Amino acid sequence: MHELSIAESVIDAVTARTGTANVKTLRLEIGQLSGVVSGALRFCFELAAEDTPLAGAMLEISEPVGEAHCRTCDRDFGVSDLVLLCSCGSADVAVTSGQELRILSAEVC
Amino acid sequence: MCLTCGCSDQENVRVIDPSATSVDPHDHLHEHDHPHSHDHPHKHDHPHEHGPAGAGIGAGLEPGTVITLEEKILAKNDSLARRNRDWLASRGIHAVNLMSSPGAGKTTLLERTVRELGSELAVSVVEGDQETTLDADRITATGAPVIQVNTGSGCHLDAEMLDNALRKLEPAPDSLVFVENVGNLVCPALFDLGESAKIVIMSVTEGADKPLKYSTMFHTASLVLLNKIDLLPYVDFDLDQFADAVHRVSHHARVLQVSATTGDGLSDWYDWLRQLRARETAPAQ
Numbered sequence: 001m002h003e004l005s006i007a008e009s010v011i012d013a014v015t016a017r018t019g020t021a022n023v024k025t026l027r028l029e030i031g032q033l034s035g036v037v038s039g040a041l042r043f044c045f046e047l048a049a050e051d052t053p054l055a056g057a058m059l060e061i062s063e064p065v066g067e068a069h070c071r072t073c074d075r076d077f078g079v080s081d082l083v084l085l086c087s088c089g090s091a092d093v094a095v096t097s098g099q100e101l102r103i104l105s106a107e108v109c
Numbered sequence: 110m111c112l113t114c115g116c117s118d119q120e121n122v123r124v125i126d127p128s129a130t131s132v133d134p135h136d137h138l139h140e141h142d143h144p145h146s147h148d149h150p151h152k153h154d155h156p157h158e159h160g161p162a163g164a165g166i167g168a169g170l171e172p173g174t175v176i177t178l179e180e181k182i183l184a185k186n187d188s189l190a191r192r193n194r195d196w197l198a199s200r201g202i203h204a205v206n207l208m209s210s211p212g213a214g215k216t217t218l219l220e221r222t223v224r225e226l227g228s229e230l231a232v233s234v235v236e237g238d239q240e241t242t243l244d245a246d247r248i249t250a251t252g253a254p255v256i257q258v259n260t261g262s263g264c265h266l267d268a269e270m271l272d273n274a275l276r277k278l279e280p281a282p283d284s285l286v287f288v289e290n291v292g293n294l295v296c297p298a299l300f301d302l303g304e305s306a307k308i309v310i311m312s313v314t315e316g317a318d319k320p321l322k323y324s325t326m327f328h329t330a331s332l333v334l335l336n337k338i339d340l341l342p343y344v345d346f347d348l349d350q351f352a353d354a355v356h357r358v359s360h361h362a363r364v365l366q367v368s369a370t371t372g373d374g375l376s377d378w379y380d381w382l383r384q385l386r387a388r389e390t391a392p393a394q
Contacts, residue, residue, distance in 0.1 A: 005265070009186065017166070036299070092360045104178065105176060108167065
């Protein structure tokens with residue numbers, strides 16, 4: 001359950017920019033292959049944000065789907081997990097999307 | 110504090126030198142007896158607007174203002190990890206991050222590795238566990254320097270913890286540092302420590318399907334050590350299925366079969382470590 005560390009990292013990074021201003025909405029990007037579960041992050045965020053200017057902030061989380069590129073046959077395809085096997089049989093596959101863990105923006109109130 | 114799993118922040122983390130005569134149980138991470146300089150890689154270009162005199166960051170922000178951050182959530186950890194990596198590289202030190210589930214044999218492997226490689230090169234160890242110095246005590250018995258990090262209820266090591274452990278450990282130049290992460294096949298995968306290589310250790314008693322079930326962890330590994338192969342005659346473990354599963358989640362990872370108890374396969378592991386050191390200490394072209 002690393003989502004608490006993730007939530008704390010989010011709060012530290014945002015308050016470094018927004019300081020004491022209360023935050024109403026926070027936009028995050030959590031890729032579907034990132035290893036972070038959005039539901040667990042929401043739960044941990046609520047706890048970690050208590051007594052901070054981010055308490056009660058609404059989390060808007062976009063979850064980019066997994067995409068990969070096969071270095072053998074040069075094909076791009078969607079992946080739902082990190083079991084990366086191209087239909088050509090190659091496992092020499094690079095993840096091109098879905099591993100994002102980013103803070104996009106914060107709206108103060 | 111996470112009510113689901115008890116995971117907590119750095120408040121309860123303790124960095125313990127088991128060779129010290131007394132241990133301060135509140136030896137928190139934020140003490141700064143740094144043997145190395147502070148070249149903080151983070152930026153200090155806070156883009157806040159200044160409100161009335163004395164007001165802090167954010168005091169002048171109008172309601173509804175949208176602050177664009179566009180930054181990685183783990184930027185702070187990643188930047189500390191880069192600092193660790195630079196600090197280690199500047200001293201010719203290689204650190205390897207050993208990750209596994211609890212009971213896969215990390216400490217037994219380390220005890221034997223330290224004993225058998227210790228005469229060839231300087232090695233030291235950072236032990237990560239939620240509680241106790243039991244593992245550090247086992248390493249101390251081998252004669253190698255060791256620092257124990259107790260994460261409290263934390264489920265992984267992060268770059269700051271390794272930073273603090275290295276300050277106490279003060280590893281010798283051109284040495285090898287083994288970092289034994291908290292036993293956990295999930296959380297440690299996300300946190301770069303600044304290591305030269307991530308190694309996953311799995312034992313044959315855990316089942317050949319684990320690379321598929323814990324793909325994030327195995328995806329990060331450059332080496333997978335399959336431990337306890339002396340038990341293969343007694344367990345239902347399909348080596349081919351395991352090799353295929355590792356290949357599916359980490360195309361580049363090597364797999365070595367070892368037994369830390371009998372010593373089978375360990376010469377391959379030692380060769381891998383020698384190659385790692387040779388490769389990274391080679392002068393830049």
